[in-house]
Amino acid sequence: MIYKNALITTKDRQFFGWIEIENGILKGVNEGKTNLEGFDCNNNILMPGFIDSHTHGGFGFSFNDDLKDLKKYENYVSNLKKEGLVAFVGSCVTATLDKLRSDFIDINNLIFKSNNKKLPKLVGWYYEGPFISKAKKGAHEENLIIPLDEKFLNDVKHNFKNFPIIFTVDASKEQNQKLIKKYQNDFIFALGHSDANYEQAKLVLTNGIKRITHLYNAMSGFSHSNKLGIVNAMFNKEFNSDLNIELIADGVHVANEVIKYTYKNFNIDNLSVITDSLSPKGLENGEYKLGNLDIEKKDHWFYLKGTTTLSGSALPYNEVLKNFKNITNCSWEELVKVSSYNSARNLNLPNYYGDFIINEKVNFVLVNKDLEIIKIFID
Template sequence: MIYKNLRIVSHSDEFIGWIELDKNGIIVNLCRGNTESSGIDCKNHVLLPAFIDSHTHGGYGFSFDDFSDSCWEQNFLDYKEKLHKFEGVAAIFGTTITQQWEKIKVNSEFFLFLLNKYPNFLLNWYLEGPFISEEKKGAHNQGLIIKPKREHFKFLAEKFNKKITVVVAPEKTSAKLIDSFYKTINFAIGHSNSFDFKRNHNLKKYYKFTHFFNGCSNFDHRKQSLVNLIFESKLPKNFLVELITDSLHIKNSTLKFTIKNIKKENWVAVSDSLAQKGLDNGFYKLGELKIEKKGDLFYLKNSKQIAGSGMSYLKILKNLKLNLKLSWQEIVFCSSYNVANSLGILDFFGSIKIGQKANFVILDDKFELKMSIIFGQIYREFAK
């Protein structure tokens, strides 16, 4: 099938052209200009690599924190299909909140199963707790927060044949532990009240910064908070700063300032969406905590403490494009390329090239999803 009259955008190029897929969904032609061959007229809409949401707790009723339902794998597959069809998301990092260590060990079996069976969708297990700061715990259960020990990281490093992502508060974590395990675990800075990171720690030993601004030491004109650290440092190659770009976790004027002051290769848009994304407003549970969904946000019950997002990944990118006026190429960097590049998977994600199983979305200028094709399979037919 040929799709023509497209604005085709990658991280490094943008042109008017056409793309042809064979019956197996493999890209066999990718050309500039027009073609006289028959095909679908895409009316100058925009083709981008399909998205990667590298921080999500689930959605549409599926939670990465709870595998107790006997139909949990089918629920996972339903969730996967909805992300492909309604949000243009090709792949994710499945994120869990702070839990008892024994439950984490039990859940590791489920993640091991999913990572092996669905490696092109679930790219990583992302432990957002329990190795965090009580001062910056956010919506995590304080009673379950623990200080990391060698036995914890040893278990996680040996359990998986790939580097999973583990959030730590550096001020609560021995730098020697990080030095011992950073080659087998991707460490993320998060839920931390650190004001002296560089005294013992090195950014080169870390992979990510978890939802920047949210749950971290704020700007300080005398001490080096974590906000100071990010703005004042030359960030390592492939170090990724997460921004929840829903305009609610971070107001748009602050987002604009931040994006201006962090290289486009060093930040990613994440949803931090919870399991009840896509469901009705009301009361739900986040682990052992009671939460309330109000529109696109979740709060701890009877509190103003934000617990997570209910906004789709498509919608948080829409905010970047329509309200912050990012270019289409900048959208590619923050929505797929940077994560794919950091994991060494650009042959599958974050790029558009001949010989590749098609992994792209087509959008109009209002950022409405017109088509979604993930690994050669059409999940949303082109909407004329």
């Protein structure tokens, strides 16, 4: 099949051209026009399909509560196609270790039963709790928060071979610091939900941390005086060059002026736009559950019931991405990096995610200049 008259956009350049796909495999990427018959892209943008590397669910499906419900799960991932997503990382909030262990089989079943279908793929698993700070717990149950547990790390390692696993970790505890360093080649450790000071953050950022859980949200912030925090360490670039920094770029979790400042002051190769969406995303406004916590959905955002504490987003991925582009005025090539390539690299995914590779599977999306989804190509 030929797809022509497209603005083909990679992480490196954008050009007018056409592509050839045969049995789901990319056979050619060409510049210019062609007289061959095929699908007319009408000068719209053809780019690698999006990856949301931090989502708790949506459309009534929760990665905490609905892992046994394959029908509900497939409805969820079918809806993700409308947002241009070809892959995502399922995220759970704080729960007991027994509950998290009982999920092992169900998570593997989801991967096995659904990842062979032409739907957006579950490409990683994210433990956002319980190894976090009570001081920066956000929408997590305080009584279940504990230090990193080495036995649990080994249980996860045994049950998820060759599958990316992310752990959000509080850097202020010495036990956590030691285990991050010890298991840094087995997992993707993310610094977040932490009240760590500057020196503690600097220590783990250069000794095993590969990711930042939603920069600015639920962490020790920027100080101009004597209580320097995680954000100070980030802006002082006290981290490895391949660090992946999540940004909920919806304009509410992070104000648009701060999004713009972040874009100007960080290397675009380090940034990834995420949603941090919750299960009632796509549903009516009202009261819902996040684990055992009561939350309220108000339009595109979630709050702990009766408070102004943000607990997640309900904005579609392409809309979050659109806000990032409008605020930063970034190039389309840079948008490829923050929407797919950087996450794919951090998760060590196959190279048909986030790029155009000849003789590989196709995972692309066709969008207009307003990031409305025209067509999506999965596998």
